[in-house]
Amino acid sequence: MSTALPAGTSDHDALPPPRGSADSTPPRARPAVVPESSLDDPKRIGRILVEDGLLxxxxxxxxxxxxxRLEASKPLAALIIELGWVSRPRLETALRRHRRELSVEGILLEKGAITAEQLTAAQETIKAQPGVTPGRHLVELGALSERAYLEAYCEKHDLPFVDADPSIVDPQLLKKVSLRYLARHLALPLSIQDGKLNVLVDDLGKADVVSEMQRLYGCPVSVCIGEARRIRETIEALGTDAESGKRSATRVQYHRLSETGEQGQAAAEIVDHIIARALRDGASDIHVEPMQSKVRVRFRVDGGLVHVTDYPVSYAPSLISRIKVLAQADIAEHRVHQDGRICVNSRGEDIDLRASFYVTVYGENAVLRILRKAKALVGLEEMGLAPATLKVLNDEVLEPTTGIVLVTGPTGSGKTTTLYAAVERLNDESKKIITCEDPVEYVIDGITQCSVASRPGITFVDSLRAIVRQDPDIILIGEIRDHESADMAIQSALTGHKVLSTFHTEDSVGALVRLLEMEIEPFLAASTVTGVLAQRLVRRQCPQCRAEYSPTAAEIKALSLSRDEMAGFSLTKGRGCPHCFYTGYRGRTGVFELLVMHDVLRDAILQKRPAHELRRLAFETPGFVCLQEDGIAKAIRGETTLSEVAENCPRSKTVRPLGRLLELYE
Ligand SMILES: [Zn+2]
Known part of the structure; x- marks a missing residue:
């Protein structure tokens, strides 16, 4: 690590030039940093993969x-992933290893944050502006967020990217320097650890400030990078704190209050801040990962990991220790993996955090899974079903008192949530509803729930046999996974019960095919299944940053759309903002395909027609819309994007007229 600048030496030459600024001092004459063209050659990533034997x-x-040949430019890395030649994780590992050889702009290109055209144009424009890099220029134009630029910059220079906040500043350090000085230079001393002063700046070209800090505090400086805006806001907040005489740190209410020593105070505040932020942002997991040159903090939000902030690497031991204290894990033990639990209260809600510590080459990794005890039950109306589809589901699938209803999709597609919403809809005093689940995920008042997982010695099939003798009207089976459970479901339906269950298949027709593959007689499947609802979760466009955009040729092609037809609609997409962690998405919604058993389909099953024919017939049943079509309609309505649909829904070669698809939503 070479981020520590030894006191007294000017490290100017090692630092990239400052960007052209409106400061009173004229910019030093330095050659413009034009990225080495060979490094930014789009072919380069390909070469790297060949050298690594991946391609x-x-x-x-x-x-x-x-x-x-592509109409719209696409990063080579993305294309290679799409072709299925290298998996995303392997490609990213290879990239990380080689990123330090790339320029910042080269990294941005590979991430797809900027296009080759934008880069060329920027390189052209800045020729007359010494000291301005193409990346900085694109930030000034608004074509790139400062955060995206700085994250690439940090990758290049292997520095922590710190999301500035008062919790990370040691107040003792502020006694030696005025906030006005810090505000003028946008530099913030954070802490002294391992004999080094951690200083947060927005640009490496601040050698003067850095040497001033070295002189003031009398120790070498370790630099980390943050957004100018956040640094400014933090300095202002610290000023307000100083005036009011107290610290406006985020405090989290723990059920088991643990003592924090003087020394652990800073780490305690930072951990509080991380937990409070994760709860506020609706994250499902918190990852605290010590790495070679930083501690990285990521949240899992809407199913994907997002980078929240880094801390200087010297923070790792105290942060992990603090989390271990809270989780009642052994803080003296660093060589074995550990588990623990943290109970917090946030806005009146009790929340469990399940902690796991995993020993890595750079120290212990902490992952906190956030378990909300009162998991909110979502109503059928809020799941994102098109109004017309919802009506058919209610009237033709849920209303009949017998038959099997299947909700299908891969793991994590939200099918359990939908199943419970359906049960909740059917739940009233005149009906006996019994469940057999593995495990019980939501507790619903008024129904009899049994968790198979927590009852050793009782099998799924035992429970199903017992349920029938409990005189139920409606039976919920967590999942049909084998011939036996499928057979039980069918027998129950044949004896006049209504059965709801989930199934692990790609689409609705796949569920019928799968039942037949489980050696269920075609006439039994055809006469008992009343409907199959296939679903996926797609991310919602961020309401705070959505803006108009034109779909790329690749998106249009991937979804079998026609450019002419799409020209009739104006599409939107999130540009990325703090609210959505710069992903352009916030929250998720369902995409659905509802297959209702009609006579044509029943006959085809009885005649054991092949899967592709069942699928063709499904398209002919009234009101049937496939997952991809529903997704496209949602993208046009601004709920999600075409790329989300392409990534998450099974592809369909034909798409019916878009006007007709949109009618479902009227
Ligand atoms: Zn946003």
Missing amino acids: TEEQLSKALRIQS
């Missing part, structure tokens, strides 16, 4: 040929 020469030249 063959033939694959590389084929990928480059395809790339050159």
